[in-house]
Amino acid sequence: MNISNYIESGIIERYLLGLASPEQEDELLHLRRIYPLLDLEFTAAELRIEDKLMEEGSLPPVKIKNAVLQRIKPDKDWEDRPRGGYNPYEHTNFHHTYIPLDSFWNRRITVSVWWRCAFIALAVLAMSLAASTWYFYHRAQMLEDILFKLKVPPATYPAPVTR
Known part of the structure; x- marks a missing residue:
């Protein structure tokens, strides 16, 4: 396959503009993996x-900008309000709807007290099981050593030291 003829055919531009058929899209994606020149x-x-x-683009009409700004800030009071903070008792007829700008993913998870107690009990149980496993393992090792000493004939032991 001659890759330069394939490039000159305009398939890449058709793909980018969304005019390529599904078969052409699949072929282009497959060939991109094979030929780095296509990338x-x-x-x-x-x-x-x-x-x-960007060369042929034009700016949107000014009236669209004004319409969008009117939807964002419908009252002139918005620009005239004091910047130092808002005192709710200062103006009784000041009714604006404020949208919280907190992030959507900035959530807190609340956990019931009973789940917390269950988690603590589970942690204590796990630590006690680990401690008892360690204790019984060392106890079994000690008993194994005692049994080993009982099975070995006494002649192999060194003589006790007397003072």
């Missing part, structure tokens, strides 16, 4: 299209 041409085509759109 470079893909990036260059993206930049060419972006530059062309």
